[in-house]
Amino acid sequence: MRIILQRLGLGLITLLVVSIVIFVAVNMLPGDFAQVILGQGATEEASAAIRESLELDKSLTARYFSWLGKLLTLDLGTSFAQLNFASNMGGAGTVTVAEQIAPRLGNTLFLAGVTAAIAVPVSVMLGVLAALYRNTPFDRAVNIFSLTSISSPEFFLAYVLILLLAVLNPILQPLSNINSDMSFGEKLEKTLLPALTLTLVVMAHMMRMTRAAIINLLASPYIEMARLKGMSPMRVIVRHALPNALAPIINVIALNLAYLITGVVVVEVVFVYPGIGQLFVDSVKIRDIPVVQACCLIFAAAYILLNLTADILSILSNPRLRHPK
Amino acid sequence: MSAWLWIIATLLAVAALGWVFRAGGRWVTGNAPRFRDMSYGEAFGFALAAAALAGGTWLYLQPGAVFFRWAVQGFVIFAVAAYLFRELGRLIGTEGTRKLFRQMPLTAAFGILVILVYSFVAIFAGQISLRTVIIVAVVGMILTEIVRRNTGDAAATGFGGLVFAVNLVFVVMYLVGPIAPHGQEQVFELANVVAGGDPALGGNPDFPLGTDQIGRDILSRLIFGAQNTVGIAFVTTLLAFFLGGTLGLLAATLGGWLDQLLSRGVDVLMAIPSLIFALLLMTIAAVWAPQTGIPLTYFMIVIIAVIDSTRVFRLARAVGINIVVMDYIEAAKLRGEGLGYLVFREILPNATAPLLAEFGLRFCFVFLTIAALSFLGVGIQPPLADWGTMVRDLAAFINYAQFAPMAAVTPLLAAGAIALLTVGVNFVVDWMLQKSSGLKE
Numbered sequence: 038m039r040i041i042l043q044r045l046g047l048g049l050i051t052l053l054v055v056s057i058v059i060f061v062a063v064n065m066l067p068g069d070f071a072q073v074i075l076g077q078g079a080t081e082e083a084s085a086a087i088r089e090s091l092e093l094d095k096s097l098t099a100r101y102f103s104w105l106g107k108l109l110t111l112d113l114g115t116s117f118a119q120l121n122f123a124s125n126m127g128g129a130g131t132v133t134v135a136e137q138i139a140p141r142l143g144n145t146l147f148l149a150g151v152t153a154a155i156a157v158p159v160s161v162m163l164g165v166l167a168a169l170y171r172n173t174p175f176d177r178a179v180n181i182f183s184l185t186s187i188s189s190p191e192f193f194l195a196y197v198l199i200l201l202l203a204v205l206n207p208i209l210q211p212l213s214n215i216n217s218d219m220s221f222g223e224k225l226e227k228t229l230l231p232a233l234t235l236t237l238v239v240m241a242h243m244m245r246m247t248r249a250a251i252i253n254l255l256a257s258p259y260i261e262m263a264r265l266k267g268m269s270p271m272r273v274i275v276r277h278a279l280p281n282a283l284a285p286i287i288n289v290i291a292l293n294l295a296y297l298i299t300g301v302v303v304v305e306v307v308f309v310y311p312g313i314g315q316l317f318v319d320s321v322k323i324r325d326i327p328v329v330q331a332c333c334l335i336f337a338a339a340y341i342l343l344n345l346t347a348d349i350l351s352i353l354s355n356p357r358l359r360h361p362k
Numbered sequence: 363m364s365a366w367l368w369i370i371a372t373l374l375a376v377a378a379l380g381w382v383f384r385a386g387g388r389w390v391t392g393n394a395p396r397f398r399d400m401s402y403g404e405a406f407g408f409a410l411a412a413a414a415l416a417g418g419t420w421l422y423l424q425p426g427a428v429f430f431r432w433a434v435q436g437f438v439i440f441a442v443a444a445y446l447f448r449e450l451g452r453l454i455g456t457e458g459t460r461k462l463f464r465q466m467p468l469t470a471a472f473g474i475l476v477i478l479v480y481s482f483v484a485i486f487a488g489q490i491s492l493r494t495v496i497i498v499a500v501v502g503m504i505l506t507e508i509v510r511r512n513t514g515d516a517a518a519t520g521f522g523g524l525v526f527a528v529n530l531v532f533v534v535m536y537l538v539g540p541i542a543p544h545g546q547e548q549v550f551e552l553a554n555v556v557a558g559g560d561p562a563l564g565g566n567p568d569f570p571l572g573t574d575q576i577g578r579d580i581l582s583r584l585i586f587g588a589q590n591t592v593g594i595a596f597v598t599t600l601l602a603f604f605l606g607g608t609l610g611l612l613a614a615t616l617g618g619w620l621d622q623l624l625s626r627g628v629d630v631l632m633a634i635p636s637l638i639f640a641l642l643l644m645t646i647a648a649v650w651a652p653q654t655g656i657p658l659t660y661f662m663i664v665i666i667a668v669i670d671s672t673r674v675f676r677l678a679r680a681v682g683i684n685i686v687v688m689d690y691i692e693a694a695k696l697r698g699e700g701l702g703y704l705v706f707r708e709i710l711p712n713a714t715a716p717l718l719a720e721f722g723l724r725f726c727f728v729f730l731t732i733a734a735l736s737f738l739g740v741g742i743q744p745p746l747a748d749w750g751t752m753v754r755d756l757a758a759f760i761n762y763a764q765f766a767p768m769a770a771v772t773p774l775l776a777a778g779a780i781a782l783l784t785v786g787v788n789f790v791v792d793w794m795l796q797k798s799s800g801l802k803e
């Protein structure tokens with residue numbers, strides 16, 4: 038139990054340090070935020086108002102703690118684009134960053150969920166099959182296929198899938214312009230193509246790890262025993278090897294879900310999927326610092342959380358780590 | 363829905379075929395061991411392979427399946443080229459390289475061939491100057507002399523032959539001229555020429571892959587993309603290795619507070635996903651760049667190099683720590699050698715193999731990150747030709763796949779060029795790791 042609490046504490050500290058890194062990186066920006074927001078032709082009053090609302094007159098540490106305090110109450114500020122709009126239009130009708138991000142975060146989680154639901158069972162199954170038929174043409178074909186899809190850029194896979202499944206054979210939708218009014222089935226249909234792309238990206242790694250973890254165990258005495266009893270190879274692997282290989286497999290699944298977070302950015306842009314990755318890229322292009330900061334923090338938090346989960350799960354699934362001497 | 367029914371029906375048919383194949387085999391051969399001991403999974407595999415082969419042949423003969431035909435032809439051409447290259451390597455070269463080629467799997471030969479072709483295209487995309495040719499010749503001569511002094515005559519002969527061949531290629535290419543038919547920034551009056559070179563469909567034989575929206579030749583930009591994208595990725599990887607490798611080996615050698623400081627710093631940087639962090643820093647750099655007057659591309663090189671150097675640091679430190687405890691390091695310390703000697707003459711030579719494999723993998727990651735950034739519009743900046751940007755600009759052509767296959771394939775060519783190189787490098791690294799670890803299973 039203590040070791041798990043230790044890991045949790047370590048994760049929390051990492052998150053805190055990461056928030057400092059992000060904050061300092063953004064505040065290294067030269068020049069005046071007010072000018073970035075309002076452009077060159079800003080009036081003096083408008084600039085002063087924005088400087089005050091961003092607390093630019095205070096010191097860096099004071100600003101960090103006030104930012105952190107607001108973060109804990111989910112107050113992520115207002116985006117520069119919205120501020121600019123508001124200062125030109127007279128203040129009304131702004132949307133805060135939290136309100137901008139919330140629906141998109143839901144969409145991204147939906148995409149990640151669909152991807153995981155496809156990728157995890159398929160890759161574990163293929164990994165088991167590759168281990169069962171190791172060093173056969175099937176294994177080689179799977180190996181080459183997985184190596185190819187790991188090393189291709191996400192947008193290459195995405196466009197090949199669009200070409201095959203949306204343009205030449207119109208089975209799926211090439212654009213994933215989902216919104217909250219759609220039914221679940223409609224959403225799923227439009228999410229399928231980006232989810233398939235992400236599946237191809239993450240599947241290869243999980244599959245290779247499953248295969249390696251199982252093959253690692255095949256020389257153990259208890260596998261030998263099971264074989265000598267006359268069990269079928271499939272049964273040996275599923276009943277005896279797989280449960281013992283579960284720890285590394287769970288670990289690699291969690292790590293790949295963490296990898297999904299990076300992959301999601303490019304894939305969302307390709308399919309115009311209204312998720313947090315697209316918002317992030319759009320904000321990067323117009324230098325909308327509060328949104329970039331918030332998105333970056335969310336991505337980093339999810340990444341750290343999943344890595345932490347992987348750590349804790351591998352401790353829980355290993356009795357030797359659960360009860361350290 | 364009918365698509366799903368088709369898939370299920372096909373699978374059932376294949377399953378039945380597998381069973382019939384096994385039962386038939388037993389019956390025909392009189393229960394020969396080959397068929398008697400065959401598991402059903404194996405029989406199913408044979409049936410599936412046969413079905414895939416039959417389906418593929420059928421599809422290949424369909425008049426509408428242009429892309430499938432191209433994919434199959436491309437695959438066969440690549441496989442044959444890799445095979446011929448491997449046979450060539452077995453015949454030419456010194457005893458050592460010939461042995462290497464004899465043990466090489468086809469995938470690794472393919473990877474090496476891809477790397478060679480890309481370097482060739484990258485170097486000779488534009489017209490090289492006479493000065494480059496002379497510099498290459500002089501450097502080659504100096505290197506040969508160094509090799510001759512440090513090793514035996516046999517190695518020097520082999521190396522000299524290699525240098526001579528490289529020089530010959532440079533001289534020939536100097537006389538032949540650039541590979542790209544036009545310049546990468548050259549704007550023609552004919553914008554949006556359709557690919558294929560057929561005037562009846564709006565093409566132009568001068569521009570086999572057409573021109574883009576402002577009238578630049580796509581083929582030339584594709585060729586120059588090799589120079590820019592691969593070149594920048596290579597420089598970035600070198601920088602990342604210089605940074606991460608030096609610091610990692612230093613941390614391993616010195617230990618103490620420096621090691622702690624660097625390691626914890628790297629831990630924090632690695633807790634942020636690299637593409638996300640790169641995008642954040644690129645936002646900041648985009649504000650900095652116009653004020654300092656340095657092009658954004660230089661900022662990108664430094665940013666990605668620093669982010670990736672953390673991964674190199676981890677590996678270099680881990681490898682270094684295992685070497686530092688060796689007796690010969692102790693002996694060198696007792697001799698009173700300086701830190702530079704320890705790191706570069708004692709530790710680095712013994713860490714070359716893992717670092718070299720890591721270099722290949724790291725290059726792939728850097729290359730993919732740069733391509734992704736450019737694809738998102740914040741990486742390599744125009745007017746430099748670059749594959750990631752080209753994919754984004756040309757992506758809309760994919761929608762015309764049914765009417766103009768040649769036009770639809772241009773964005774895929776740029777994306778495929780990226781994929782091909784990373785796949786090639788990965789194949790080579792896979793083989794190197796397998797060879798050095800001695801794993802056979």
